[in-house]
Amino acid sequence: MVPSSFLRRIWHALLHSMTASVAGVVILAVVLSACSSQAPSTATTAPAASTAAPVAAGGAATPAAATPAAAKAKGGRLVVALDQVPPTLDPHGSPSAVTFEMTSSVFETLLYLDKDRKLQPYLAESYEASSDGKIYTFKLRKDVKFTDGTPFNAESVKYNFDRIVDPKYKPGGSLAALSGYDKTEAVDEFTARVTFKTANAPFLTYAAGGTLGMMSPTATKAQTPEQVTQVPVGSGPFKIKELVASDHATLIRNDDYNRRAPGSDHDGPAYLDEVYFKFVPEGATRATTLESGESQLIHNIPPQTLGRFEGAQGFKVDKPAYVGTPRFAALNTKLFPTDDPAVRKALLYATNKEAIINNSYKGIGTVAYAPLTVGTLDNSQFKTLYAYNPDQAKKTLEDAGWKAGGDGIRTKDGKRLELVINAIDTGAGIDNYIQLVQAQWREVGIDAKIKAQARAPWYEDNYKCANNAVPLFLRSGDWDGMFSLFHSSTIGTNFNFSCYNNPEVDKLLTDGKAETDTAKRRQIYLDAAKKVMDDAAFLPLVDELSVWGYKSTVNGLTFNGYTYPLFMDVAISK
Amino acid sequence: MVQARTLNVDRQEELAAYKGEARWRIFWRRLRRSKGALVGIFILTLLLIAAIGAPLLAPYNPIKITDDALFSPGFPYLMGTDQYGRDIFSRILHGARISLIIGLISVGIAAAFGVLIGLIAGYYGKWVDATLMWVVNVMLAVPGILLALAIITIRGEPSLANLMIAVGISGIPTYARLVRGSVLAAKENLYVEAARASGAPTRMILFRHLLPNVIAPVIVAATLGTGTAILAAASLSFLGLGSQPPSPEWGRMLSEGRGYLRDQWWISTGPGLAIMLTVLAMNLLGDGLRDALDPRQAR
C-alpha cells in the first residue's frame, strides 16, 4: 500500500497539475451531482404510473416512515444493490450521483432540504443571509462531533469550504456550489460567516446539498489521498467502514450519534448495524438479487421488471421524482451538422418522447419540455414547443437545404446528414432509449451513430465539444443548475455540452445568481429557458423518477429534497 | 489446437500422380466419409443462403423499431421480437452476413500475414527466422482476447472494422508457426533443392513450390480459425467493444437481450444458437478436412 518514492512523485505530479488546473476547471456541476452516468438505470427507472410530475420543486416524494420509533427493531444489516460504482466517496470530490446515494447519512450539511424542498436546520441551528446574497452567517450546533471524535465548530466549516476552493484540490460538484467564494470566518467558536465576492443566491440550497457535506478536518488531513476517497469521515448517523472498488462498500452505525437528524423519527443512533452496498450494473440481474433475497433494497429497477415488484406481495416501491433537469440530450451548437439550427430543430420535432416513455420507461416518467423538470420550474408555456411532428422535422430540413438522398439519409452540399450520439456505458450497455432516438431520427433522414463509452472518455469528448448529441441528466437543487448547462464560461469546464454561447442567456444566468427575490428569479430562469429552447440547444426527453424497490420487511426508508436515500430510520422487521 | 502437419512423402507422390481433378475427387471421397463434415457443410450452406439472401428472405427490416416489442415466438414473428419491436428472425439472417464477413476477413488477414511470415521464416532460416519467430512468440505470449483488446484500445474506437483487424492480427501467430514448420520439412525435398539449384527466383520457389505443399494444414486451420474468429468477435461485441447499435451482430444481440433473460428468453436464445451452430459447423468441417487432407490423422 505504501507507494514507493517514485510512485509518490507521480502521484504528487498528478495531483499538483490537477489542482493547479482546477481553478479553471471546475468540473462539476451544480451542487449536485451529475449524472450522466446513470444511464441505464435511470432510464429504466421511470415508473409508470406516475403521471404525476412531482410536486413543486424537487419533488422528492417521500414515503413516510410511518412506524413509530418504539416499534422498530434495532440491529440488522441492509443490503443495497446499486447500479454504479462510485468514482470516490469524498463528497467534495465526486461529480457523480451514486456517491450521494451512499453518503447522505454519512455526511451532514449546514442546512437540510426536506422533501417539500423547504430548508430546515441541520448542523446550523439558524442562519442569516444578507440582502445582496453575499454574506451568510450560520449559528452552529454545539453538541456535534465527527465520528473520529473531532468536535464540529466554525473552524470545521472554514476548513471544509477552504478545502473545496483550494487550487491544489480537485473538487467534484462542490466547487460550483461555492461560486464566487471569498472566505469563511469563525466569528466565534460556533458562528461561521461565509462571504462571497459575487452574489450567490442559491447558496443556502447548496449548503443543504451533499456536495457541501462536512468532513472531519483532523481525519481528512491525516488520511492519504487514497483513504480520503475510500473512507472519508463525517458526523452522520453512519460511518464508512470500507469501499472495495468494483465490489462493495460498507457503512456501520455511529453509536455516538446524539441528536435527531432532520426528518428523522427518533433521537440518537440509527437502527441498523450496517448498510452494505453492492454494485450490480446489469439491471435485470439487480432486480433478481432483490427477489432472491441477496439484497433488500435496489435502485433503478428496470422498467420491464417493475411489474414483479409494484403491488406484489412482499415488496415495496418508492418513486420520488428527481430534481434538476430531465433526461435530455445536449445538442452541440458548434459542431457540424448540429451547428445548423434547422438540424437541431428537426431533431426536436423528430423525437417521439411518448414512444420513449412507453417503450423504454414503461410509463415511469413524464414528457419533458424544458431544461428543468416540471417539478423544479413550472413551465406550462413550454408545453406547446416542439411537439412530436416528423413532417415538421422533414420540412424544416427540406427548407434548410437538406435534401433526401438515395439511401434515405439527407445531404446538403454533398455532405451526408450524419451525427454522433455520445452515450455513456456504466457497465451494462447503453440505455434503451438511445437506440429509439437513433431510429426516430433515421425516420426523417438523419443518420445518427452511437458512440458508447465509459465515464472518463465520455467527459473528455464532451469538454472538447466533439460529439453532436449527448444524452445525460443533471441533478440540481436550484434553478441555478442551468448555469452549468448554458453559461458560455462553462464550455469545456462544466456541463455545457451544447457548447452554447448566447450573451443574453449568459446575462440572465448571472443575474439569476444575484437575484434574491424569488418571483423575479423565477422569471429570469423562465426567460433563459425560453431562449435556450428557441435556439434548440437542448432536447428535453423525460422527467424521470428515482425508482427504489425493497422488501416489505424494510421500514423507514426516507429521501431528502435532493432525492437521495436516508438510512437513519430504516429498520428491518422479521 | 492445430498442430503443424505435413503430408508425408508417400502421400505427396501418390497425389502428384493424379491430375488436379482426380486429386479433388480423392479428397471429396475422403471428406464424404466423415459424417461430421457433411453436417458442417449442410449447416454452412444454410448459413451462406441466409447471408446472401438475407434481404430477400428476411420478412422484416432488421433495424426498424416498431411498437410490437417483446412478442413471443410464433406468428407473425417466427422467433419473436426484441425490446425494440425488431424481428429477431430477420436480425439473425442479417447477422449471418456480418458474422461470415467477420470470420472471413479476420481469417483472411490472419492467414495472409501468417502464411507469409511462416514462408519467409521457414525458407530463409537463421536470423530472419529467429527474428520473425520472436515476434510471433511475443504475440503468442499475450492471450488472444487480450491481444485483440489491446489492438482495439490502440485503434481508438470500437467498430466492426477495428474488430476484424484485432481478431485478424491476433490470429497471425497460429498460421505463421504452422507454415514455418511445414516449410522446414518441405524445403529439404528434392524438387525444392532442384528448383533452387536451377536458379529459380525465390518468389517462385516460395509460392510455386513451397506454398502448395504447406497449404493443406493452412486450409484446415483456416476453417477451424473461422469458427474461433466468429466466436472471438461475438465475445468482443458482447463486451461492447465490437459492432455498434443498431447492428444485428449476434454477440451484440445477445448482449442486448441480457436484461430480458428471465421473461423474454427468446431474445438471447436465437443469436446464442446461431453463434453456436456456426462455430460448430466450422469445427465439424475443419475436423473432416483434416482427416481428408492428412490421412495420417484419419481414424
Added chain:
Amino acid sequence: MFRFLLSRLVTTVPVLFGVSLLVFMMLHLVPGDPVKMMLSEFQTSPEQVELLRSQLHLNEPLPQQYGRFVVNALQGDLGLSIRSKRPVRNEIAENLGSTLQLAASALLIAIGIGMPLGIIAALKQHSWLDIGPMIFALSGVSMPSFWLGLLLIFLFSLRLGWFPATGGGDLKHLVLPALTLGLGASAIIARLTRSSMLEVLRQDYMTTARAKGLNETIVVLRHGLKNALIPVVTIFGLQFGSLLAGAVVVETVFARPGIGRLIVNSILAKDFPMVQGIILFTATAYVVANLLVDLAYGLLDPRIRIG
C-alpha cells in the same frame, strides 16, 4: 535437466522483453496525446500539460522512457491508474485473488469432467460412449461462454434460485462462473485426452502388455494413462491463457470482481496505464506458466530434455 532448464529460460527472456516492448509502445501508438488523455476530466492550460509531461518523463527520448518503464516494472511499479489515481499494482493485486480462484476452480472442473470423458471415449471408440462425449465436447468448444453463462444464470439463479447470479464473495458466488469457464475448457481437454489416449493405445508396448496377459484396466491405467498424459499436460499451459482470457468474458457476465473485468472497464475508460499493466502482468504470468509446463513435460518425458 539443468541444461534444458537453461535453454528454456534463454528463450523465455527475449519473449518477455518483446512483451514489455509491445506494452510500452501501446501508450505511444494510441491516437492522441497520452498526457492530455490523463487530464481528460480537467480543463488544463498548455503549460500544465507540459508540466505533467515532464513530470511523467514523457518528454524524454523513447529508449530512455522504455528503460525507466522496465526498471519500474521489474520493481513491481506499473504506474498509476488514470481513473482511480491508485497504483496499478494495487488494483491488480486486489483483483487477482478472485480471478485465480475462478481459474483454479474452472481448471478443476475441466479436468474432472474432461479427462474421464476423454479416456472413456478412447477406450470405447466408435460406441455411444465415444460419440456422446465427443458431441458434448464439440458443442462445448463451439458454445460462446457468455451465452452459457446466461443460460446457467437463467436456470440456476432465475428459475431454481440455487445460486446468486452476480458478484463476488463466498463459494456460492463462485459456482456458476466456475462452471461456465470450466465446461468450455473441459470440452477441449476431453478432445485432447481422447486423441492422445487413442495414439497411446495403438502403441506396441500396449499390445505387448496385453499379450503378457495383464489385466486390461491395469494396462490402461499404468501404461496408457501415464503416457497419454504427456501431451495433455501441455494443454494446461495453453488453458491457463485461455482461462485468463475466458475470465474477461465470464467476469463481465457475472459482474464478478477480477482481472478480466478490470481490463474491460479500463479499456472502456481509456485507462491506459491500467491496460498496460494488466497485459504485461498477464503475459508474464502466461509465459511463466508455460515455462513451468514445459519443465513438467520434461520431467514426464525424459526424451524432451535433449531438445
